[in-house]
Amino acid sequence: MSRSASEEAVRRLGKLPIVTMSELRAKIAKKLPHDLCRYAACDTYKYGLGDSWLVHDNTDVVPVPGKAIFRMDATGWGAGIDVYFSGIEVSAPWWRIAVLADEAIKATGDDHHVFLEGIEPEFRHVYPSHRLPPSVRVFNLVMGS
Numbered sequence: 001m002s003r004s005a006s007e008e009a010v011r012r013l014g015k016l017p018i019v020t021m022s023e024l025r026a027k028i029a030k031k032l033p034h035d036l037c038r039y040a041a042c043d044t045y046k047y048g049l050g051d052s053w054l055v056h057d058n059t060d061v062v063p064v065p066g067k068a069i070f071r072m073d074a075t076g077w078g079a080g081i082d083v084y085f086s087g088i089e090v091s092a093p094w095w096r097i098a099v100l101a102d103e104a105i106k107a108t109g110d111d112h113h114v115f116l117e118g119i120e121p122e123f124r125h126v127y128p129s130h131r132l133p134p135s136v137r138v139f140n141l142v143m144g145s
Contacts, residue, residue: 121132
């Protein structure tokens with residue numbers, strides 16, 4: 001009997017360490033070149049107040065196996081470039097995606113939307129000027145304020 005995707009996700013979450021939100025953000029902050037991104041792409045284990053929430057430390061989890069490019073549109077909050085594109089990443093874990101979000105914040109100048117909340121597939125076919133091989137997928141960085 002096979003497990004559903006949601007049952008499998010719950011099983012994997014159960015194996016992740018549980019830390020406070022402030023501990024998780026401190027761990028990510030050490031890897032950020034500009035210390036602009038605030039990491040929020042994690043699942044809550046137990047609610048608390050502010051940074052005392054208990055969360056699953058998913059920073060080493062790879063959400064997108066294989067090759068991917070991550071992008072972020074400028075939102076009008078900064079005076080940087082219009083669209084940020086990462087280079088091709090291979091099986092990037094969440095901590096690496098946070099580093100790319102940090103670079104995107106710096107490049108676009110958007111210092112208002114700094115919380116990395118997740119990623120979503122890009123379906124609009126808005127790619128960099130070079131042609132991408134079919135094995136490379138494009139994802140939007142989902143940022144909040």
